[in-house]
Amino acid sequence: MAEATLQHILGFNKQLNKLSRAGVPIELDPQSSGPETNINGSLISSIQQIESALKLRVELGQNVNDAIDAAPELTPRYRASLKTWLQLEDPAAAIDPLTVPTRERMEVTRGVGRSLIQPMLIFALTFFAFLVLCLVTVPRLEAIYAQNWTTPTGVLAILVHVRNTLPFWGIIVPIVFLVVCVVWKRQSSRFSVHRLLPGGRRYLQSLSHASFAEHVAIMLESEVPLEQAMMLADPELGAKYVANRESAPPLLRWALTGDLGGEPLSSVLRFVSLTYRHVAEQYAGIWRVVLPTFLGAFVGGLLVLVYGLSLFLPMIDALNMIALPQES
Numbered sequence: 456m457a458e459a460t461l462q463h464i465l466g467f468n469k470q471l472n473k474l475s476r477a478g479v480p481i482e483l484d485p486q487s488s489g490p491e492t493n494i495n496g497s498l499i500s501s502i503q504q505i506e507s508a509l510k511l512r513v514e515l516g517q518n519v520n521d522a523i524d525a526a527p528e529l530t531p532r533y534r535a536s537l538k539t540w541l542q543l544e545d546p547a548a549a550i551d552p553l554t555v556p557t558r559e560r561m562e563v564t565r566g567v568g569r570s571l572i573q574p575m576l577i578f579a580l581t582f583f584a585f586l587v588l589c590l591v592t593v594p595r596l597e598a599i600y601a602q603n604w605t606t607p608t609g610v611l612a613i614l615v616h617v618r619n620t621l622p623f624w625g626i627i628v629p630i631v632f633l634v635v636c637v638v639w640k641r642q643s644s645r646f647s648v649h650r651l652l653p654g655g656r657r658y659l660q661s662l663s664h665a666s667f668a669e670h671v672a673i674m675l676e677s678e679v680p681l682e683q684a685m686m687l688a689d690p691e692l693g694a695k696y697v698a699n700r701e702s703a704p705p706l707l708r709w710a711l712t713g714d715l716g717g718e719p720l721s722s723v724l725r726f727v728s729l730t731y732r733h734v735a736e737q738y739a740g741i742w743r744v745v746l747p748t749f750l751g752a753f754v755g756g757l758l759v760l761v762y763g764l765s766l767f768l769p770m771i772d773a774l775n776m777i778a779l780p781q782e783s
């Protein structure tokens with residue numbers, strides 16, 4: 456690594472601040488509760504803590520490079536990105552590991568959010584129609600029964616009870632609905648939505664391997680040793696694959712350990728990266744197409760079915776009561 460100075464570190468942090476102001480999600484620690492996108496909040500606080508710790512170590516006589524390695528305030532991902540910044544002339548290679556994984560998770564979350572729009576609209580319309588049913592249709596049907604000296608039975612009796620409790624659920628349901636919408640909008644990036652989606656976990660794993668292979672290739676082209684390049688590309692995956700390359704997924708394992716037929720490793724890793732991205736797109740098709748279809752058909756159909764039965768079954772019972780002779 457080239458000899459670093461505090462000015463280099465301040466320049467790196469300045470770039471992070473600019474990206475954050477532009478709305479780019481930045482995640483210094485993958486174990487944190489979510490991306491640190493607010494420059495006036497958690498990100499600037501974390502950066503200030505890192506800068507203070509490094510300045511203190513340098514003032515005590517420690518070399519900057521040694522301070523970067525030793526300071527516990529630096530998360531593994533941030534430390535790897537900072538070292539990449541100091542070693543390469545490619546800012547994207549240094550900053551992408553702090554931004555790309557978060558953007559990929561947020562893309563999954565946005566996909567789920569788009570899938571929920573149709574069911575939520577259907578729910579809102581069905582709720583409004585159900586209010587009209589309880590306030591208009593049920594009283595009229597109840598009056599028909601009263602004119603025939605008969606007590607409402609069956610579904611209508613249930614609807615009468617629901618209508619009588621309307622002051623409670625008529626207020627609570629919209630409030631809960633709005634709270635869920637607001638919480639999802641503000642906090643969805645903190646949810647591990649991909650764990651609940653079919654193919655979501657494999658989608659992110661494929662993108663992670665694609666990003667890892669691409670960044671290792673970039674650093675190999677800059678004559679960074681392979682093991683060091685792996686550690687800088689992704690500290691967690693790098694440490695795992697440096698210790699045991701056989702633990703890598705098949706295609707990446709072939710690139711790292713197999714016979715490449717004289718092809719440069721960097722070129723092979725770029726091919727591996729493209730392949731994993733193609734695989735990720737295939738998994739993405741599952742939650743981009745199947746999930747909206749399922750939610751729209753199942754949830755929407757279920758709501759319409761419940762409303763339809765609530766509307767027509769009491770009418771059928773009322774017609775039967777009028778048309779058929781009543782037992783004495």
